[in-house]
Amino acid sequence: MYKVLVFGMTSNMGGIESFIISYYKRFDHSKIHFDFLCNTHDKVAYEDELHKLHSKIFKVTMRSKHPLRYKSELNSFFKRYAADYDCIWVNVNSLANIDYLKLAKKYGIKRRIIHSHNSQNMDGKLRAILHDYNKKRISKYATDFWACSPSAAVWFYDKDLMSKVVIIKNSIDLDRVRFDGNKRKQLRNKYNLDGNLVIGNIGRLHFQKNQMFSLEILSSMVKKTPKIKMVFVGSGPDKEKIIRRAKELKIEKNVIFTGAQKDISGWLSTFDVFLFPSKFEGLPIAGLEAQGNGLPVVASNNAIPKEAVLNSNVKILSLNDSVSTWSNVINQFGQLNRINANIVKMNFKKAGYEINAAVPILEAKFKG
CATH class of the missing domain: 3.40.50.2000 (Glycogen Phosphorylase B;)
Incomplete structure (x- = not known):
């Protein structure tokens, strides 16, 4: 052995x-x-x-x-x-x-x-x-x-x-992150998310993951779409800083912190769009897991490299793009359907993921 x-x-x-x-x-x-x-x-x-x-x-x-x-x-x-x-x-x-x-x-x-x-x-x-x-x-x-x-x-x-x-x-294990309609209903009911556009982010609360920029985007979107929630799944050293910034922007009621969670499939299924504006990554598991769920993804070009864009409902933007550009794309992608699980599996197998x-x-x- x-x-x-x-x-x-x-x-x-x-x-x-x-x-x-x-x-x-x-x-x-x-x-x-x-x-x-x-x-x-x-x-x-x-x-x-x-x-x-x-x-x-x-x-x-x-x-x-x-x-x-x-x-x-x-x-x-x-x-x-x-x-x-x-x-x-x-x-x-x-x-x-x-x-x-x-x-x-x-x-x-x-x-x-x-x-x-x-x-x-x-x-x-x-x-x-x-x-x-x-x-x-x-x-x-x-x-x-x-x-x-x-x-x-x-x-x-x-x-x-x-x-x-x-x-x-x-x-990644596609079965672990596949879409689950029952979990979506349960979590959306538990957190009173029904009727809202739900933007999700999974990752350490850390400057690398750029949650502060996510708040700027949310602030811009709330002015046009009040029925919107941003959910941060994870823990980390920047939590208090993110909370303070949300209060400064007067969007704290639109932000939910779940802490670290084991049921990644449930949370991905709960989201309408996955926001991933990282300043840098190696090859992020979170970006692949979101795609494995079939979820529409809006990410920075520092977060997901070209070779790891596997589904058609993924949009890559630059962090130099304006907040309004990010907001508009997220609004558009939040209306898209998930990619079918069989197509997701085919995409992942073909790319070796x-x-x-x-x-x-x-x-x-x-x-x-």
Whole structure:
């Protein structure tokens, strides 16, 4: 059996976490086994599911909270367990911390995969400096270089590594996000959404996802269409800032915060249009999941790359376009029908983003 130590699961149920669990649930567990190393002592996303798959979950202290304790715990872990693994697979949004790869090499894990899931820095200046510094050294510690998209590869790796980069598509489980009319009725009743144009956004409440711009769009739309709601599904550091801005714009009654949610299918089914104005992404799971639901999507050209526009009811705009342009397009797309589930499945399979077709490809990369 090929044993892989995976880094990338956090307490946040985000894109990387969804990507990992979607693939691993479908692997042949008699041939490939995952255990998980996490930099938190809190419960991590999908922890119960991972235990059912007989995966071990090891937890160390976060470096930013207790640097000395983190260093001690991490070194002790690799010293004790490194010999149990054939491979370490590190899934991250930046190269600010490559300690996992350095220690994996030091303690003899032969195959060391670094996997880029983002295309720009989403943290502070210090982490940006660390990313640039480690970008020049990553080839000393990693043996395999993966990325979720070409743009994520360009940001993560130096030019001399680009020929070695393997693109791993963030394929999704269409059954998990397919349209459900009953869930739509239940959630629209629960939140008094009937009769409203419902604009949805799923993602971390963070400047990367650009929810502040979403509020500007909503403010413009409310003046013409009072019966409108914007639903933010997710949690994050910018929540209070977004709430304050909604109050300043006097649209707080038109905004709903649900917090983090597990029933993605239900919320996507509740929306009339998906708004995705991110400042940058690698290859966003949320944009693919919205398309997997058949939902009309209005996104920035920084959020969904051309190769990931799979359905005909997707409109890509620039963040330089005016608020009124965004508002008009959202109004138009909010009236469109969803794409039929069979057509959605055909589109995803053809482009390589349907999980069941993609699993054997990734499985082979571990076996190989």
